[in-house]
Amino acid sequence: MSERRPQIAVIVFPGSNDDRDAAWALHALGADPVLVWHGEPELPEVAGVILPGGFSYGDYLRCGAIARFAPAMEAVGRFAADGGPVLGICNGFQILCEAGLLPGVLRANRSLEFICRDTRVRVERADTKLTSRCTVGQTLTIPVKHGEGSWYADDELYAELVALDQIVLRYEDNPSGSMHDVAGVCNREGNVVGLMPHPEHAVDPLLGPADGTFVIASLVDAAREREQALV
Amino acid sequence: MLVRPKVGILDPQGQAVEGSLRQLGFAVGAARVGRVVDLELEATDAASARAEVERMCEQLLANPLIESFEIELVDA
Numbered sequence: 001m002s003e004r005r006p007q008i009a010v011i012v013f014p015g016s017n018d019d020r021d022a023a024w025a026l027h028a029l030g031a032d033p034v035l036v037w038h039g040e041p042e043l044p045e046v047a048g049v050i051l052p053g054g055f056s057y058g059d060y061l062r063c064g065a066i067a068r069f070a071p072a073m074e075a076v077g078r079f080a081a082d083g084g085p086v087l088g089i090c091n092g093f094q095i096l097c098e099a100g101l102l103p104g105v106l107r108a109n110r111s112l113e114f115i116c117r118d119t120r121v122r123v124e125r126a127d128t129k130l131t132s133r134c135t136v137g138q139t140l141t142i143p144v145k146h147g148e149g150s151w152y153a154d155d156e157l158y159a160e161l162v163a164l165d166q167i168v169l170r171y172e173d174n175p176s177g178s179m180h181d182v183a184g185v186c187n188r189e190g191n192v193v194g195l196m197p198h199p200e201h202a203v204d205p206l207l208g209p210a211d212g213t214f215v216i217a218s219l220v221d222a223a224r225e226r227e228q229a230l231v
Numbered sequence: 232m233l234v235r236p237k238v239g240i241l242d243p244q245g246q247a248v249e250g251s252l253r254q255l256g257f258a259v260g261a262a263r264v265g266r267v268v269d270l271e272l273e274a275t276d277a278a279s280a281r282a283e284v285e286r287m288c289e290q291l292l293a294n295p296l297i298e299s300f301e302i303e304l305v306d307a
Contacts, residue, residue: 107297
């Protein structure tokens with residue numbers, strides 16, 4: 001018997017360009033993706049959300065700074081506050097930070113270059129809703145492609161995040177100069193996770209490493225659980 | 232509004248500018264690169280204009296984690 005496909009929203013901003021890859025990966029891993037335009041004030045009936053990669057609003061001002069004011073982001077904020085699983089990938093991570101849903105900020109890579117290559121990230125938390133398929137200490141090979149992925153928090157904020165165990169992924173081969181090798185963080189509750197690597201680009205072994213499956217499938221699991229809990 | 236990286240925060244753009252200026256033979260110290268936002272605004276007095284622009288900087292134009300801002304008011 002096949003399991004029910006949970007509905008998961010992929011928010012589409014002007015300038016998003018990984019929205020359809022995210023939808024493709026969700027479909028491949030057992031979910032029904034629903035593309036939601038950023039101007040929508042409400043989310044449809046979904047049990048999970050992806051904020052995809054890209055260059056929302058042309059990255060004007062700062063990455064994610066304008067997208068955070070989109071009507072759909074208010075709905076995403078309510079969904080997150082209700083415990084719904086939210087995954088921000090690359091530009092989606094930048095938006096979540098600017099929106100205050102995740103701690104820190106993403107800045108220009110230390111090299112000032114756009115970096116596009118596979119990276120190795122170590123899993124630090126396997127008990128968030130977006131990493132439940134992983135194990136702590138596991139290394140995932142997932143590509144990055146960004147110019148502004150260098151995560152930053154001041155010492156005080158970083159110490160707080162370590163104390164609260166909010167660092168989810170760290171690079172083993174830091175490509176961006178990200179502070180303390182941070183590649184992904186979560187909110188306190190563990191239902192909102194942002195990461196710079198692109199798990200949606202790494203779900204089909206035909207195209208290279210498929211370790212992104214661990215992240216996307218965790219989201220699908222969390223969405224399925226949420227749907228069942230709401231029935 | 233002048234928005235720029237806070238003092239003490241690594242500024243790769245500033246470092247690149249600094250390196251290039253040194254290469255040209257200028258004996259410069261640390262450079263920081265920011266941005267200027269010119270804004271037309273109607274207000275009854277300078278204090279209320281400044282207060283409103285401060286709110287703009289805090290909510291959108293600067294990210295307080297990494298950037299500081301300065302405001303200069305000019306009569307049109």
